[in-house]
Amino acid sequence: MELKSEKSIKEYLKELPDDTIIKYYLDVEYSPFPILVIEEYTRRFKRKTKDQIIKDLKFQTHLAKKKIQELGKIATKNKLVHELTSEKSEEIVKQAKKKGYEISESILQKSGMLKSKLKKSTQSKQKNLDLLEKLGALKKAGIITNKEFQEKKKKILSKI
Numbered sequence: 001m002e003l004k005s006e007k008s009i010k011e012y013l014k015e016l017p018d019d020t021i022i023k024y025y026l027d028v029e030y031s032p033f034p035i036l037v038i039e040e041y042t043r044r045f046k047r048k049t050k051d052q053i054i055k056d057l058k059f060q061t062h063l064a065k066k067k068i069q070e071l072g073k074i075a076t077k078n079k080l081v082h083e084l085t086s087e088k089s090e091e092i093v094k095q096a097k098k099k100g101y102e103i104s105e106s107i108l109q110k111s112g113m114l115k116s117k118l119k120k121s122t123q124s125k126q127k128n129l130d131l132l133e134k135l136g137a138l139k140k141a142g143i144i145t146n147k148e149f150q151e152k153k154k155k156i157l158s159k160i
Contacts, residue, residue, distance in 0.1 A: 024037045034107055035107065054115050061107045072096065128157075128159050
């Protein structure tokens with residue numbers, strides 16, 4: 001399968017066996033598509049709320065930054081005396097740090113968008129629930145009939 005788009009990555013992840021998804025999930029900071037791996041893992045194994053997913057994303061971001069710092073320290077300690085090797089080590093350390101920070105920033109950005117969507121969705125659901133309560137009060141007061149109440153209730157519930 002040629003991987004060209006987010007859709008093809010999602011399809012590819014769906015075809016992988018569970019143990020591979022678990023391995024990818026545990027090493028998500030090294031994945032070029034961490035959000036997609038987390039979504040596939042969540043789809044298969046856990047039914048988490050969006051708040052839990054955002055919390056996990058922030059935690060994964062923190063771990064990714066920490067691991068990149070540790071790798072940088074290890075690489076710095078293990079430099080060889082030879083100048084070429086030293087220069088190459090520094091280059092690798094810089095690239096690893098840059099990639100780690102890019103991935104962590106991407107995760108933070110996506111978690112922010114997800115949180116925004118969650119907030120809008122929650123507000124919309126609350127408005128519909130408030131409408132249902134008001135509708136019930138109108139029925140109780142005798143302002144609308146039971147038939148009208150059922151019709152309006154059905155419309156509101158279809159939006160939730």
